[in-house]
Amino acid sequence: MTEKTIITQALHYLSPDLVSEISASAIIKEIPKDNEILREGQYVKVIPIVLEGLIKVFTRHKDKELLLYYIRPKESCIMSFSASLKNEPSKVFAITEEDTTALLLPVDKVSDWINQFPDINTLFFQQYNLRYSELLDTIHHVLFDKMDQRLLDYLKEKVRVTNNNPLKLSHRQIADELGTAREVISRTMKKLETENLVKQLANGIEIL
Structure with missing residues (x-):
């Protein structure tokens, strides 16, 4: 072509x-x-x-x-x-x-x-x-969403635009893109995992 x-x-x-x-x-x-x-x-x-x-x-x-x-x-x-x-x-x-x-x-x-x-x-x-x-x-x-909702929406959007699930993402990269600290992302990710919304893998994150 x-x-x-x-x-x-x-x-x-x-x-x-x-x-x-x-x-x-x-x-x-x-x-x-x-x-x-x-x-x-x-x-x-x-x-x-x-x-x-x-x-x-x-x-x-x-x-x-x-x-x-x-x-x-x-x-x-x-x-x-x-x-x-x-x-x-x-x-x-x-x-x-x-x-x-x-x-x-x-x-x-x-x-x-x-x-x-x-x-x-x-x-x-x-x-x-x-x-x-x-x-x-x-x-x-x-301004209005709590970090757990922001993080979940971010991950869902990333899945949608990349057509990849699991996502190969580090907590540091997520923190940079959301304008927060890595520790905040790690803590929030653990909360989402406890709620069976995500699964953390050795090399990425799966949206459930």
Whole structure:
């Protein structure tokens, strides 16, 4: 399958002329798992659209991190899009959750396409609506849910987006993504296991 065919299938809702422009200017890149593709404070040069795989987007404050959302196939990073249009440094950082194939749109071209091809806004308006909802959910969990519910919801979401159960996760990694301490996760995980909601294995965690 040619790159143009892959791009056409992924962006079938855009006009043929715009898809042709994207095919001529964008590149498809294979990115290994656990690869940082965007750093906080970095100026955005390309906007990714995930074709295969999964990317997670974080925010960081002092020594704490918090998982904001995942970028799944056929989705993009609205925070990168926003920062690029304003020519501002990124307020988030992004890491591949698994081996990922991404279509990388050059920022200078995207600015031109917005003026020439209004239908490109279809992609980014969809992403704004999706991320707004997800960020509200994240805020709700942080402010109102107890840690056991936050942890269980986090694990269920991880199973859903990765299609893996058991999950190969350490307590340290979970703590980093939920913005808490490893000891808190270990204590809460034991509580969930006692309630027969999860099972801790030698190399991972199974959701029951």
